[in-house]
Amino acid sequence: MVDLLFAVNATAPIILKVAVGYFLKRIGLISADVAKAMNKLVFRAFLPAMLFLNMYKIESFSDIDFSFVWYTLGATVVLFLVALALVMVMTKDNPRRGALLQSVFRANYALVGIPLATSLFGEEGGIMATVLSAFIVPVFNTLAVVGLSLFSSNKKPSVKKVLVGIAKNPLTDSIALGFVVLGIRAIFVKTGITFRLSDLTPIYKTLSNLSSVATPLALIVLGAQFELSAIPELKRYITFGVLARNLAVPLIGLGVAYLFGCFSGAEFATFVAVFCTPVAVSSVPMAQEMDADVSLAGQLVVWTTVFSAASIFLASYILKLLGVF
Numbered sequence: 001m002v003d004l005l006f007a008v009n010a011t012a013p014i015i016l017k018v019a020v021g022y023f024l025k026r027i028g029l030i031s032a033d034v035a036k037a038m039n040k041l042v043f044r045a046f047l048p049a050m051l052f053l054n055m056y057k058i059e060s061f062s063d064i065d066f067s068f069v070w071y072t073l074g075a076t077v078v079l080f081l082v083a084l085a086l087v088m089v090m091t092k093d094n095p096r097r098g099a100l101l102q103s104v105f106r107a108n109y110a111l112v113g114i115p116l117a118t119s120l121f122g123e124e125g126g127i128m129a130t131v132l133s134a135f136i137v138p139v140f141n142t143l144a145v146v147g148l149s150l151f152s153s154n155k156k157p158s159v160k161k162v163l164v165g166i167a168k169n170p171l172t173d174s175i176a177l178g179f180v181v182l183g184i185r186a187i188f189v190k191t192g193i194t195f196r197l198s199d200l201t202p203i204y205k206t207l208s209n210l211s212s213v214a215t216p217l218a219l220i221v222l223g224a225q226f227e228l229s230a231i232p233e234l235k236r237y238i239t240f241g242v243l244a245r246n247l248a249v250p251l252i253g254l255g256v257a258y259l260f261g262c263f264s265g266a267e268f269a270t271f272v273a274v275f276c277t278p279v280a281v282s283s284v285p286m287a288q289e290m291d292a293d294v295s296l297a298g299q300l301v302v303w304t305t306v307f308s309a310a311s312i313f314l315a316s317y318i319l320k321l322l323g324v325f
C-alpha cells in the first residue's frame with residue numbers, strides 16, 4: 001500500500017496540473033495562440049534555467065562507479081535505435097514519427113525521476129540520480145534533436161542540419177553551460193577561491209525563480225494544448241506509445257540490468273527513474289519547435305503519465321521482492 005501511495009503521489013500532481021491547464025483553456029483563459037507562445041517561453045527560458053541549476057547543484061563526480069551511467073546511456077541509445085525502426089513501420093507521417101520516437105526513449109527524468117530515486121533509496125539514490133542527470137539529460141535532448149531532425153521534412157536529412165539543431169538547442173546548451181560552470185568551480189576549489197555563483201545573490205535567485213516556474217508552467221501549457229477530440233484519430237499511436245513507454249521499456253531496461261547482477265539498490269533506483277517514468281514534458285515544446293505532431297506529443301505525455309503510476313508501483317514492488325531494495 002505504501003508503494004502504491006508513493007506511485008500515486010509521484011504522478012497525481014502532474015496529472016492535476018495538466019487538468020488545470022485544460023480547464024483554463026475550456027473557460028477561455030488560455031487560447032491556442034497564448035499556449036503556443038507560452039510553450040516557446042518554457043522551452044527557451046524556464047526549462048534551460050532548471051537544467052542549468054540542476055547541473056550546478058551537483059557537488060562532485062569523484063568516488064562514483066560510473067558503470068550504471070554507461071549502462072543507462074547504452075540502453076537509451078539502443079531503445080532509440082529500436083524505436084527509430086518501429087516508428088518507420090508504424091506510420092509514413094513524419095511529424096507523427098517524431099512524436100512517437102520521443103515517447104519510447106525520452107523519460108521525464110528531471111521532473112519525476114530524481115525525486116523518485118530519492119524516495120526509493122533515500123539520499124544515496126538521490127545522489128546517484130543527480131549524477132546521472134548530468135549525462136542522461138543531454139543524451140535525451142541530443143537524441144530528440146537527431147530524431148526530430150530526421151523526420152522534419154520529406155527531404156534527405158542533412159548531417160549539418162542535425163548538428164546545428166543540437167548546437168542551437170536551449171536545453172542542450174544549458175547543460176553544456178552547467179558543465180563549464182562546474183569546471184570553473186573545480187578550479188576555484190583547487191586554488192582556494194571561495195567565490196561561487198550562488199554568491200551573486202540577485203542572479204542566482206533569478207535563475208532559481210525561473211527554474212521553479214518551468215515544471216508547473218510546462219504542465220499547465222500541456223493541458224491547455226490537450227484535445228480530447230483528438231483521441232479517436234490518434235488512438236493507435238497513443239496505444240503504441242503507452243505500451244512501449246509503460247511496459248516494454250521498463251521490462252527491457254530493468255530486466256537486462258538485473259541479469260547483469262552487478263548493480264546496487266541505489267543504482268536500480270536510478271534505473272526505475274529512467275525506464276519507468278512517463279514521457280518528458282519537454283518533448284511537447286520541442287515537438288512544436290521542430291515541426292513534429294504537437295497534439296500527439298501532448299497526448300503521449302498525458303497518457304504515459306497516467307499509466308506510469310502502475311509501472312512505477314510494479315517495478316518497485318518486484319525489485320523489493322527480489323531483494324534489490
